[in-house]
Amino acid sequence: MNKVVLRQPQVADGTSIWHLVRDTGVLDVNSPYSYLMLCKFFSDTCVVAEQEGQIVGFVSAFRLPADQQTLFVWQVAVAESQRGKGLGKALLKALIRREACKNVRYLEATVSPSNLSSEALFRGFARDFATRCEVSECFPAHLFPGGNHESEMTFRIGPFRYQT
Numbered sequence: 065m066n067k068v069v070l071r072q073p074q075v076a077d078g079t080s081i082w083h084l085v086r087d088t089g090v091l092d093v094n095s096p097y098s099y100l101m102l103c104k105f106f107s108d109t110c111v112v113a114e115q116e117g118q119i120v121g122f123v124s125a126f127r128l129p130a131d132q133q134t135l136f137v138w139q140v141a142v143a144e145s146q147r148g149k150g151l152g153k154a155l156l157k158a159l160i161r162r163e164a165c166k167n168v169r170y171l172e173a174t175v176s177p178s179n180l181s182s183e184a185l186f187r188g189f190a191r192d193f194a195t196r197c198e199v200s201e202c203f204p205a206h207l208f209p210g211g212n213h214e215s216e217m218t219f220r221i222g223p224f225r226y227q228t
């Protein structure tokens with residue numbers, strides 16, 4: 065495999081990230097503006113994977129305003145051609161090892177019940193850190209318009225006792 069570089073996103077990556085998210089076919093595609101905003105204002109808690117000038121992976125996250133020890137992971141996307149090679153987990157690990165996350169003790173993400181790869185990703189991540197993964201309901205399906213969105217379950221992972 066050609067070298068994959070993990071780095072903080074820059075605003076110039078916004079459009080590529082939007083395409084990557086759109087091409088997953090399963091993630092909510094947010095506005096191009098929102099990806100530019102993440103790249104500009106939240107780059108210390110977001111990460112991209114770049115291979116030969118292409119963005120092949122992305123994680124958006126932020127520390128909860130009311131609980132800076134919790135990193136909330138919003139979206140994780142890996143290009144189809146790169147899946148199953150450990151890149152999703154490597155992106156999350158790169159993030160949690162950042163200076164900006166040095167006081168983070170928990171990682172939270174929401175997962176819809178049918179997204180087995182997402183569930184496997186977060187459970188595997190918790191296992192690698194030898195820590196807990198607790199699941200509870202975050203947003204029940206009825207809160208979403210249109211009646212075709214699953215519930216979103218919170219996966220709360222931690223505490224992190226050490227950085228692996």
Ligand SMILES: CC(C)(COP(=O)(O)OP(=O)(O)OC[C@H]1O[C@@H](n2cnc3c(N)ncnc32)[C@H](O)[C@@H]1OP(=O)(O)O)[C@@H](O)C(=O)NCCC(=O)NCCS
Pocket residue numbers: 088090091138139140141142143146147148149150151152153154179180181182184185186187188189
């Ligand atoms: C979910 C996603 C990010 C995983 O990325 P990835 O790079 O393939 O994941 P990894 O290779 O790092 O695998 C992490 C773990 O999940 C497991 N896994 C990954 N895809 C899986 C699948 N389809 N079925 C079962 N297990 C799977 C791996 O075996 C690995 O397990 P391990 O910790 O026991 O070794 C990727 O499938 C994706 O982009 N999906 C579309 C978007 C999405 O659903 N995002 C998540 C919601 S925010």
